[in-house]
Amino acid sequence: MILDGKGVAERRNEKLKEKIDSYIEKGYRKPTFAVVMAGDNPASKSYVQNKLKASALVGIEAKLYKLEESISEQEVLNLVDELNNDDMLDGYIVQLPLPKNVDTDKVLNRMDVKKDVDGFHVINQGLLFQGRNAMHAATPQGIINLLETYRIDVTGLNAVVVGRSNIVGMPISKLLLDMNATVTTTHSRTKNLSAITKQADLLVVAIGKPKFITKDMVKEGAIVIDVGINRVDGKLYGDVDFEEVLKIAKYITPVPKGVGPMTINALLENVFKRYEENIHSK
Numbered sequence: 001m002i003l004d005g006k007g008v009a010e011r012r013n014e015k016l017k018e019k020i021d022s023y024i025e026k027g028y029r030k031p032t033f034a035v036v037m038a039g040d041n042p043a044s045k046s047y048v049q050n051k052l053k054a055s056a057l058v059g060i061e062a063k064l065y066k067l068e069e070s071i072s073e074q075e076v077l078n079l080v081d082e083l084n085n086d087d088m089l090d091g092y093i094v095q096l097p098l099p100k101n102v103d104t105d106k107v108l109n110r111m112d113v114k115k116d117v118d119g120f121h122v123i124n125q126g127l128l129f130q131g132r133n134a135m136h137a138a139t140p141q142g143i144i145n146l147l148e149t150y151r152i153d154v155t156g157l158n159a160v161v162v163g164r165s166n167i168v169g170m171p172i173s174k175l176l177l178d179m180n181a182t183v184t185t186t187h188s189r190t191k192n193l194s195a196i197t198k199q200a201d202l203l204v205v206a207i208g209k210p211k212f213i214t215k216d217m218v219k220e221g222a223i224v225i226d227v228g229i230n231r232v233d234g235k236l237y238g239d240v241d242f243e244e245v246l247k248i249a250k251y252i253t254p255v256p257k258g259v260g261p262m263t264i265n266a267l268l269e270n271v272f273k274r275y276e277e278n279i280h281s282k
């Protein structure tokens with residue numbers, strides 16, 4: 001069965017819009033969100049456009065800060081300070097990757113934790129790893145929302161995560177562990193990867209290699225979550241060989257229309273969470 005990330009995200013976005021509309025009707029301001037993007041990375045451009053478009057659809061006022069590839073680190077930090085101090089801004093993200101001369105960790109950690117709706121700040125990640133109330137990174141949270149929508153109980157499942165990035169592999173490993181799955185996190189140095197993936201009841205793949213996970217690496221009846229987004233000759237592919245793995249998986253996410261829209265929805269829900277806190281605290 002194909003897990004319809006696009007459909008689930010659309011329904012969640014509609015619910016979010018209703019909530020926002022009801023605040024506006026009561027006289028509250030609109031939620032506000034900003035995206036900082038530096039350079040002309042084509043993939044980033046497309047993600048950013050999708051995020052801005054989705055924001056507008058649910059009634060979130062979104063602004064893009066488009067910076068040149070040649071921008072200095074100090075100029076990016078100055079913008080971050082400005083956004084941190086903007087009382088009318090509920091949340092913002094810095095689209096990655098940043099230009100090579102800009103230290104990504106320095107920029108992310110300069111952000112106001114409360115406005116870090118991507119959940120990339122070291123404090124948000126620390127809170128997540130201590131199981132405390134944190135702003136969860138949008139992609140892992142989107143995956144959890146998708147599993148919950150389909151009432152897929154991960155308790156006791158053997159979950160294998162392929163990839164250990166700070167934005168996907170590590171946080172999804174922790175969230176699945178919190179949901180009582182038994183988690184194995186694998187990476188590029190893992191020996192005999194297919195023997196491990198083949199044991200997975202739930203397989204989450206986030207590596208950035210088109211069709212890397214083939215049918216022979218997947219257990220019959222597994223739940224397969226494909227996070228990868230790879231552009232090949234203008235077409236999008238996941239990290240999983242979808243057509244083949246579909247034949248044996250119990251559930252599988254497609255690319256596109258799987259994890260991608262769920263990620264954007266989770267991001268907008270994070271903005272809304274901050275918005276609600278902000279309007280009620282004033």
Ligand SMILES: NC(=O)c1ccc[n+]([C@@H]2O[C@H](COP(=O)([O-])OP(=O)(O)OC[C@H]3O[C@@H](n4cnc5c(N)ncnc54)[C@H](OP(=O)(O)O)[C@@H]3O)[C@@H](O)[C@H]2O)c1
Nearest residue numbers: 139163164165168187188206207208227228229259260263
């Ligand atoms: N759908 C969405 O909304 C969304 C959001 C974020 C990312 N993505 C996509 O997800 C993919 C991963 O993104 P990311 O940011 O997590 O990537 P990343 O930072 O490049 O990390 C890739 C991870 O994959 C591991 N890896 C690479 N080759 C491997 C191999 N042959 N076997 C096992 N592990 C391998 C790496 O291992 P090492 O640590 O050993 O190097 C690393 O941990 C990309 O295609 C990206 O575009 C999609």
